[in-house]
Amino acid sequence: MSKRLFTPSRRDLLSGAMAGLSAYAGIHFTGSDDAIADTGRKTDKVRLTWGYHGLTLIAKERGEFEKELAKDNIKVEWLGPFPNHAPTLQAVTGDSADFGFGGSTTPALAAIIAGSPLVFTQFVLYEPRTTAIIAKDDSGINKVEDLVGKSVAVNRSGLGEFLLIAALEKHKVDRSKVKFVYLNPPDAAPALASGKVDAWSMWSPGVDIARLDYKAHDVFLEGRDLPFQIDFSSYVTSRKFAKDNPALVRALNAAYEKEAQWVNQNTRDAEYLVQKVAKYDDRIRDQFIERKRNYKLIPVSDKKFVTELQNAANWLTERKVLPESVTVADHLAGG
Secondary structure: OOOOOOOOOOHHHOOOOOOOOOOOOOOOEOOOOOOOOOOOOOOOEEEEEOOOOHHHHHHHHHOHHHHHHHOOOOEEEEEOOOOOHHHHHHHHHOOOOOEOOOEEHHHHHHHHHOOOOEEEEEEEEEEOOOOEEEEEOOOOOOOHHHHOOOEEEEOOOOHHHHHHHHHHHHOOOOHHHOEEEEOOHHHHHHHHHHOOOOEEEEOOOHHHHHHHHHOEEEEEEHHHHOOOOOOOEEEEEEHHHHHHOHHHHHHHHHHHHHHHHHHHHOHHHHHHHHHHHHOOOHHHHHHHHHHOOEEEEEEOOOHHHHHHHHHHHHHHHHOOOOOOOOOHHHHEEOO
16 A cells, blocks of 8 residues: 655645534544553654645644644644545555544545544534535536536545435436546546546535636535535544554544634634645635635534434445445544
8 A cells, every 4th residue: 555645736736625613521442342441642643644625734734733732742743735535544544644634434434344444533514515516617517417428527435426426316317327437636627627527526625726727617516405414524543543542532632623613713814824835816715714614523422423424324335435334333433
């Protein structure tokens, strides 16, 4: 498994969103492993992945996150940038990183099904939901039904694939009539620009950049057109790391919670911080400021949310986005 990290490029800027609020108590394992009584840690360093978006990037740039962890004598090492969630999962599985950067639950579940020893440490709800299926203005694609006979770029077992399936289902369009093209964001963006695919299912800020750069428009917008949520955001680590370092996981959860509180109270400053690194157009930054993106962290001990995520996983399995069923409660660490 490759441990190569991604270096910044213009294409890397097309990536997605993050993070939130809540209180964390003691940590324990759930699932098939025995509960652990150890409340300590076996390392004083945590290796965190980051990308060009969301809470993790803000935490990295603002600096208060590292100061908060330093109070517990925990040193942070930042690894990245990563273009999307799947490579961060590979890094954690391959032990070149300790945590994913806060990406989609769907590829995390797919990795778990494939045998990766990953556990969720916390979940993230963010509003507004801005993932969208977009097409260029001159494509002739203006509604979901227009996708018949067309090709759509999606990330496999991820938010892009889920949204396309949900859109087709809502509009009663047979999946077999639309070509799914599996591409990660750095490859999907130029494919849309060059006409190699007709549409793209993508999250912020990538979808926002593409609308502007390629003169594209929304065909289907998650927050507007989909009345339910199946895919969420999450932080993951390896089962071994969480079992060996419950105190560190608690400290990390609490630091992200404080970061989310700051972001929710300082939307404008947060968006300027992200833009400084991601270097996208001022118009996109201003759109994000206007949306007043807010984040809520959910502990893995929240049984109601875990049930909701289990229902989501079942939905994805029934539609073959996930290759087989998975019991979410068997893959939780911390709370």
